[in-house]
Amino acid sequence: MSELKSEHASTQQQTPQHQSQPLWLLAELTYKCPLQCPYCSNPLDFAAHGEELTTDQWIDVFRQARKMGAAQLGFSGGEPLVRRDLEQLIAEARSLGYYTNLITSGIGLNADRIAAFREAGLDHIQISFQASDETVNNMLAGSSKAFEQKLKMAREVKAQGYPMVLNFVTHKHNIDRIDRIIELCVELEADFVELATCQYYGWAYENKEALLPTQAQLERAERITNEYRDKLAAEGNPIKLIFVTPDYYEERPKKCMNGWGEIFLTVTPDGTALPCHSARMLPIEFPNVKDNTLQHIWHESFGFNHFRGDDWMQEPCRSCNEKENDLGGCRCQAYMLAGDMNAADPVCSKSPHHQTILDARAAAEQSGEDTPITFRNERNSRVFARG
Numbered sequence: 001m002s003e004l005k006s007e008h009a010s011t012q013q014q015t016p017q018h019q020s021q022p023l024w025l026l027a028e029l030t031y032k033c034p035l036q037c038p039y040c041s042n043p044l045d046f047a048a049h050g051e052e053l054t055t056d057q058w059i060d061v062f063r064q065a066r067k068m069g070a071a072q073l074g075f076s077g078g079e080p081l082v083r084r085d086l087e088q089l090i091a092e093a094r095s096l097g098y099y100t101n102l103i104t105s106g107i108g109l110n111a112d113r114i115a116a117f118r119e120a121g122l123d124h125i126q127i128s129f130q131a132s133d134e135t136v137n138n139m140l141a142g143s144s145k146a147f148e149q150k151l152k153m154a155r156e157v158k159a160q161g162y163p164m165v166l167n168f169v170t171h172k173h174n175i176d177r178i179d180r181i182i183e184l185c186v187e188l189e190a191d192f193v194e195l196a197t198c199q200y201y202g203w204a205y206e207n208k209e210a211l212l213p214t215q216a217q218l219e220r221a222e223r224i225t226n227e228y229r230d231k232l233a234a235e236g237n238p239i240k241l242i243f244v245t246p247d248y249y250e251e252r253p254k255k256c257m258n259g260w261g262e263i264f265l266t267v268t269p270d271g272t273a274l275p276c277h278s279a280r281m282l283p284i285e286f287p288n289v290k291d292n293t294l295q296h297i298w299h300e301s302f303g304f305n306h307f308r309g310d311d312w313m314q315e316p317c318r319s320c321n322e323k324e325n326d327l328g329g330c331r332c333q334a335y336m337l338a339g340d341m342n343a344a345d346p347v348c349s350k351s352p353h354h355q356t357i358l359d360a361r362a363a364a365e366q367s368g369e370d371t372p373i374t375f376r377n378e379r380n381s382r383v384f385a386r387g
């Protein structure tokens with residue numbers, strides 16, 4: 001396992017200024033959330049993390065990032081609607097010239113609040129569903145009212161003139177109903193639908209046995225999605241269906257965040273700055289916006305510089321003729337599955353740890369819908385935090 005590196009060590013390295021810009025800022029405003037999705041990408045120990053940034057601190061982050069070239073700002077969480085200053089943050093972001101996107105479960109939303117967001121200048125709202133079936137949706141969300149509220153809010157978002165952008169996270173419990181999911185999206189007159197199979201980080205990693213679909217389930221879902229795409233296009237329906245497969249059924253990894261520290265910047269509720277929203281799990285001490293400017297964080301910090309370029313690579317990536325394509329894949333996946341954040345992403349069939357992926361696929365064939373699930377909530381998070 002790689003050793004812990006500190007922010008202090010980075011200042012001694014005198015790394016040269018990097019030419020990239022944080023074009024995409026993800027503001028994780030809070031880890032609070034009324035739901036408990038077992039595939040949530042928040043850290044397992046989120047309950048133990050520090051105080052949330054204040055309104056002024058967030059606005060300062062937005063200003064600094066905008067000066068550095070950031071153009072898109074996503075409000076996420078947890079559930080960002082929990083923040084009572086969301087309207088103010090949206091208005092500030094708008095006045096700074098950002099294109100803004102609210103990523104929400106819809107719980108805590110109402111017609112007045114959507115109107116207030118519109119007034120404040122919010123460009124885009126994405127509502128996530130757990131399933132097309134009320135019982136499954138509410139079981140996974142941990143709320144008996146979630147499905148009804150989501151339907152209502154999806155309709156309201158559209159009625160107030162926003163494009164309807166829906167996100168369905170698919171997994172073993174809902175992927176066989178992909179036809180019903182798509183039909184629901186059509187009924188709701190969605191414009192864009194992301195049918196995104198879970199990626200196995202955070203709580204999803206903890207629950208991967210219960211959530212990872214089999215290869216046959218995945219292939220069937222993709223085929224049905226393609227058939228619907230053709231049918232809907234022939235009917236003149238402009239809906240866009242985006243199907244995302246899990247890394248676990250690939251033979252080559254994806255380039256992590258389009259390159260580490262290239263365009264993405266995530267700021268967590270307590271102000272920790274990350275090159276990717278999952279990176280907090282790595283044994284790296286990431287900088288905090290309360291202690292450092294974003295200029296310093298982006299260009300000088302160890303956390304942002306360590307995986308830039310390919311100097312950090314070890315074999316088989318170092319001498320691989322495909323390394324420009326994927327930069328060795330995801331550092332978090334390497335850390336979780338190979339126990340070494342500098343290793344090749346085990347998704348890659350050239351990785352000596354690829355067997356972990358094959359084992360997970362085999363386990364998916366065995367597991368059923370009764371495999372136990374650990375829900376994402378404060379109580380379970382405190383157990384993880386205690387270690």
Ligand code: SF4
Binds near residue numbers: 035036039040376
């Ligand atoms: S994935 Fe679910 S539990 Fe996690 S923040 Fe989103 S709505 Fe809440």
Ligand code: SF4
Binds near residue numbers: 253322328344348
């Ligand atoms: S060995 Fe490394 S660089 Fe080569 S394809 Fe696999 S992950 Fe990518």
